Amino acid sequence: MPSIERINHESEIPKYKQVVELIISDIEAGIFKKGQRVPSINETSEELLLSRDTVEKAYVHLRKNGILSSVRGKGYYVNQANLQKKLKVALVFNKLSNYKRNIYYSFVETMGSKAGVDVFIYNYSIDKFEEIINDHLTAYDYFVILPQFNDENDRAAEVIRRIPKKKVLLIDRNLDVLNDYPVVYQEFEKDIQTALGKALPLIRKYKNINLVFPQNEYYSKNIIRGFHIFCQVNNLEFSVIHQFADEDLKKSQAYVLVSDDDLYRFIKICRERNWKTGKDVGVVAYNDNPVKEILEDGITTITTNHDEIGRTVARMILDNDFRRIKSPFEFIQRKSL
Incomplete structure (x- = not known):
């Protein structure tokens, strides 16, 4: 039976x-096999330092779902060993925005019925991130x-390393302090050079080119x-x-x-x-x-494909094929430039 350390x-x-999750995990790991008796409610209660009512509620839930069966006077037995449990995935975002919604929707669509997905938002707060x-x-x-x-990547890396490495996938940003983790990332410094390079003949029509980069936001400084x-x-x-002001x-x-x-x-x-x-005037916007x-009859954009980021990460999980992949970056020409 699982030890106390496995209860948070x-x-x-x-x-x-x-x-419930601990018992299912142990059945899937082969610790308990079909037809085998699992520890009694009292034994599990003592082992995990939980109330008897809490453990009984878990066992009743497992019995109702056909995972355990009960025999009066003898206890609970494994009724189903091949559970094919739906995966549980946590998407942990800094904030919700249009492009992050695209990542979410494409991820959920690709995972289909094979996973339940929950979203957590930490609003750029390292303390909230650590709590989640x-x-x-x-x-x-x-x-x-x-x-x-905001300049707290070392602490963020320390928190992320608390999660078993095989459970972690990073998206959008490649942290140097976690360069051995799977990630689907943008390469901000090179991406803007490559994309604007495709627009160079159009840009040369203008006297000056200005980057409007909000100082109080959390955009990657590599863009600058x-x-x-x-x-x-x-x-x-x-x-x-x-x-940005009117006179600019x-x-x-x-x-x-x-x-x-x-x-x-x-x-x-x-x-x-x-x-x-x-x-x-000419204008190019980030994130299509x-x-x-x-x-305005079409805004020219430089953008990665956020739908594809979601699909790629989902396929990594479904195929158990974890890698480091750079997300393609595009220049989409419209009438604004």
Whole structure:
């Protein structure tokens, strides 16, 4: 029978459900075989330091689901050994956004009926992230984690390493301190150089190119570095704007907008001035979505395929094929540049 260390007394998951998962896990591992008697309610209660009522609730649940059978006066026996248990996956995101919803939907669709998926949001807080992991450490078969913190990667790595390595997949960001973990990642510095390189003839129509990069957000600083390199290599006049204001929008200049909030403000100012994107000013936005396809007759974007990230991670789990994969990055030309 499982030892006390396998019950997390601080977890939000009810203890009877933890007992259910432990017994199912031991049956799947072959510790208990079909027809074999499992420890009694009293024995399990003493072993796990749980109340008898808690353990009895777990056993009754297992009996109702056909996993255990009971014989009056003798105890509980394994009734079903080949359980084909549905996988439990935790998606741990920094926040919800359009592209993270795309990752979620494509992941869930690819997993199908083979997994139950729960989403946890830590809002960039390393303390909240640590709480989520500690509270659910034994509750999930896999943790799919988007690690996005503000200069706290070492601490985040320490928390992630508490999870058995075979259960962890990282997405979107490649942390150098976890370079031996499977990941589907963006290569922010090189991606922006490659994508803007495809747009270079269009960019040269403009006097200056500006990167609008909100300073108080958690976007990868490698975007700025890649933008600098691209402009310097191609002898372009450029600037980086951290707090976009009305006076920053000038005719005959091009803008690369990382934040959707800045994009919508940009378009509002253009409309107030009767300026046409792609003619009076140029604009390239990060992270494509259906709205950008129709907004202002089409917003040019540089983007990874977030649907494919979700599908790729799901296939890794289903195929038990864990690797490090760079997500493709695209330049999608529309009328705004």
